[in-house]
Amino acid sequence: MRFRLGLATGFAAGYYLGARAGRERYEEINRTIDRIRGSDAFGSASEKARAAVDLGMERVRDAVETKSGAGNGYSSSR
Secondary structure, three states: HHHHHHHHHHHHHHHHHHHHHHHHHHHHHHHHHHHOOOOOHHHHHHHHHHHHHHHHHHHHHHHHHHOOOOOHOOOOOO
């Protein structure tokens, strides 16, 4: 229950502060985000993150196949 109350309070505070900031601040934040997304550093970091996620998924897939016995010739759909 405390988590929900904290989440609702955080959402309400963010909404209130965002509404007070106005359209100009919203546009400024969007310009900053677009500039960050267009940078070479962001592109490089996102590629590295994507590669790390892909590697992790491969490892999980291999671990599941090993645990299920799919790699040793036995059928797992009995």
